[in-house]
Amino acid sequence: MAPQLRTLEAQEWDTWYRTLERAFGGPPTAPETRELWESLTEHDRSIAAWDGDACVGTAGAFSLRLSVPGAALVDTAGVTMVSVAATHRRRGLMTAMMRRQLDDVRGRGEPLAALVASEPGIYGRFGFGMATQQLSATIDTARVRLEAPAGLGTDGVRLRYADPLSALPACEAVYADQVAGRPGMPARAPGWERLAVAAPQGGGSQGGSPLECVVAEQGGTTVGYARFHHTPQWDVSGARGTIVLRDLEARDPAAYAALWQFLFGIDLTSTLVAQNRPVDDAWQHLVSDVRRCERQLRDGLFVRLVDVGAALEARPYRSPVDVVLEIEDSFCPWNEGRWRLSGDQEGASCTRTRAAADATVPVRALASAYLGGVPLTALARAGRACELRRGALAPASLAFGNETAPWLPHSF
Structure with a gap:
């Protein structure tokens, strides 16, 4: 018999999520992050595929509001947690789940669906097109300088360390200010802000520090922040630590430049890794040698026009x-x-x-063009x-x- 699709029941979530984890492999999700995903799950938008009493497929959706050109926010189904058990591949299960999802999205009146693809080749046949890209960089901060233009006003920006959780409301207000100005950013509903301070996938930070946060202030108001991990390393020549940037947002160019200057100048480090930044991120115009920043592009958000x-x-x-x-x-x-x-x-x-x-x-092509990228x-x-x-x-x-x-x- 073919696997049966049905809406996820709350008591089935652990089994459903374990099916997802097995499909993606690797270490289990950190407990606090797992708890967060469970709290964010919309059960009436989640699908479980069952072969008898075995869960063999998963798919879900979040009710998002996505920024589009012109500062508008559009209701969007954030397709997520899609997996098929290795024992049940090539049976049309993925297609059946996508059919059910997109019909449901249409019924809810959401014009868009969007997802982050585990494998980009999967979703084109369902009408999803790559609409955003992300920039990553591995910067040799021992040889590359970052200098703010004279008169920018970075001296008027106060930087201080802050507890990531305590600073979360102020940082989230900075994030919210950026959404209208950049298509592709979701307006985060209550609860989603915790994702920014959750443990990395699999737990831990690959030998690095717990999440650190530095906030930028002007006149006592938070105008920017950077969250990162610090991984120490030493060899015969001395300290060669690495800073791994999680996220950075700022309300103005002075705060933005001050935060990047801070990251470039942290003692006992010689590498700064930025894993997901906009392709037009302004730091590229502030560095002394962009060639030594080892920039790479990869796909980001895939969009689907449902209506x-x-x-x-x-x-x-x-x-x-x-x-x-x-x-x-x-x-x-x-x-x-x-x-x-x-x-x-x-x-x-x-x-x-x-x-x-x-x-x-x-x-699919129209979806790629939709956000203007x-x-x-x-x-x-x-x-x-x-x-x-x-x-x-x-x-x-x-x-x-x-x-x-x-x-x-x-x-x-």
Whole structure:
């Protein structure tokens, strides 16, 4: 018999989560982090696949509000905790869970779904497109300097160590201020702020310190923070410690530069590792030698337009746009057909039309462009979109763009 899908019951959570942990391998989740995920789980949005009394598949969703270009927040299903037991692969179980999830998302009236992919190759067939990237860097702070421009005002910023938990409300207020200015950031509902100070996956910090926090203050108000681990290391030449940055946010350039200067100058260290930063992060313009920062890019957030019309109407556009798009969407066929998108910085309308299409765009490609980080013209050059009326995609691509690179600061 095929495994049966049903909504997760609260008393089944431990079994369900153990199935997820086994699928991903590695050490078990730290107890306090496990408790946090259990408290955040929305049982009515979580699916368990059962083969008899054995849980063999998991999938869940969080009710998020995601920042999009123009400072709007859009209701989004944060798809999460998706796994299939190794004993039940290649049986269509993943497809069945995604079918049930996306139907549910549509029924709830959420225009978007989004996820962080364990393997990027999995989700394209379900209409998810890579919409953000993340920058990582391993910086040789013994040879690279970070200098703030003269007159920036970093001398007026006071830095102090703070207990990560005690400082959490003030830091969370700084985070909340950043959401509107950068697409891809979730507005964190109560309880989600604890994710920022939870133990790393698997517990511990690979021999490093417990989480440390430094806050930046101006006039007694918290204007920025950095949270990090300090891993000491020594060799015959002396101290060669490493700082691993968890997160850093600031309300203004002075606080931002002061925090980065602090991280570069911590005694007994020679390496700074930043694992998830925006691709346009400003520190790249403050360092003396960007080549010795060993930058790398990887995929971040994958987005899925569950309701094309509602999703395209939910955001404004950087420049005026009036274009007819032929949408291809075999997994969610209610989106297929021609849509006329008309809008500008004040808002937009997107309605079905019988007019001739200006371009054919698979829903996966449209999802990649949605947050403004991937130009439609680049997708066309890759063969992911097809211009039908000459010159139609360039103005549409400009309209979809955003001056700030989209970025997801943490997984969910």
